Amino acid sequence: MICKKNIIALYFFAVLCSPILFMNGYGFFHRLLLAALEIAAIYGAFLFIPNIKFRGVASLVFVLFIFFLLNIFLNSLTGKWHVNQLIEALTDSLWWLLVFLFTYVLAQLKIIDESMIRDKMLVVVIFIGSFFSFFKMFNIDGGEFLTSNSVYIPLLLLPYVFLQKNSKLRVICFILIMLCVLLSLKRTAIIAFAATILGVFLLNIRYNTKKSFILSAIYISSFIIFFYNFNNYLDGKILYRFSSAAEDGGSGRVEIYSAVIQHFADLNFEEQIFGRGYNMVRSDQIIEVKNYFRQFYLSAHNDFLEVLYDYGFIGEVLYLLFLFKLCQSCFFWRNKNRAYFCSMASSVIITINVSLFSHLVIYPTYFANLMILWAIIENEKNKLEHVYD
DSSP states (O other): OHHHHHHHHHHHHHHHHHHHHTTTOOOHHHHHHHHHHHHHHHHHHHHHGGGOOOOTHHHHHHHHHHHHHHHHHHHHHTTOOOHHHHHHIIIIIHHHHHHHHHHHHHHHTTSOOHHIIIIIIIHHHHHHHHHHHHHHHEETTTTEEOOOGGGHHHHTTHHHHTTOOOHHHHHHHHHHHHHHHHHHTOHHHHHHHHHHHHHHHHHTTTTOOHHHHHHHHHHHHHHHHHHHHHHHHTTTHHHHHHHTHHHHHHHHHHHHHHHHHHHHHTSOHHHHHHOSOTTHHHHTTOEEEEOSSOEEEEOOSSHHHHHHHHHHHHHHHHHHHHHHHHHHHHHHTTTTOHHHHHHHHHHHHHHHHHHHHSOSTTOHHHHHHHHHHHHHHHHHHHHHTTOOO
16 A cells, blocks of 8 residues: 555656646657656546546536547547647646546545645645746846746645645745746736735635734735835836736737637637637637747637637536636635635636636646645545535
8 A cells, every 4th residue: 555655646746747847848758758647547537437426526527528528529520630639639638637537536535635745745846846937937148037937837836835734834835936926027927826815815804813814914014015125126027017018918918819709700600619629729820929030829828718719618618617616615615624725715716817817728737736636625525525435
């Protein structure tokens, strides 16, 4: 059993570290590694599925997995996809769903629990992700910090920090993640981090003791003061990113959204119902970008639009139901377990913020980190509700 648990722990460590491995793209080695992790998840999940009871978030994830498979099958029949697109769809679009199902199965079989993720791996991964992001965001030649998506590695691990029982370690992790978020100069990341801290505080305000209320007020005030001084240290670059949003339209997001909506309206009825397939906003070359070095095409930069275009009205409804079920699961813990409630609340706030202005769905290794958390906590919820013996 010890050997089995060590293997499982190694597997989840690989999943949590996978965003770092895939940061510079998906080459042959990266896809081979992702395929190996995915095969292990399929084997582990579906070997025991006949004996597993699904409910709530878990049942919806299973339905999403079946629908995504159907979407891949239908689009592969059209003959418009080449082999690389099919492989990409099979590995990338299903990955985060498989991680949830695999984790949920292992949790229900009592092979893993929240303590394994919290105590053995989380701290190491947060330090790796944070320092990796720090060096990734620093431009050695120019001596300036540039905007970088690598910040989402530590940011998406923030919900795990709320599970930490050691208050000093929790504060250290918060500070590390906050530094990475501010240094990234990514507006979405900064908004998501600030909204998470403020949101968790407001959701807990009626349950806070006088001492915790004062401490929370100190933390928020410290963040504001630190933000102001750190912005000055970076010569006003952080606030400039926000003030320039009106000029650049949120890095051109208004034009991107308009183009995606127009192209979706031009699709035939079947494509509007079932979608065009994984990451097809980029593959259909809807938004073209040219610079001095290369020409490339953008995604929708909004998960709700991306899901609508890729998976149609059915996929959009299922994804919205998925988020709704997550919110229900979050508030289930409000009066039962503060750590779970804060962790779930922060994960939902981050997910909604990032989904509105960036992506999680088409970046499977990022989203998978949250799936581990949600699957374990959902299993605990079902145990408390006496869903199974």
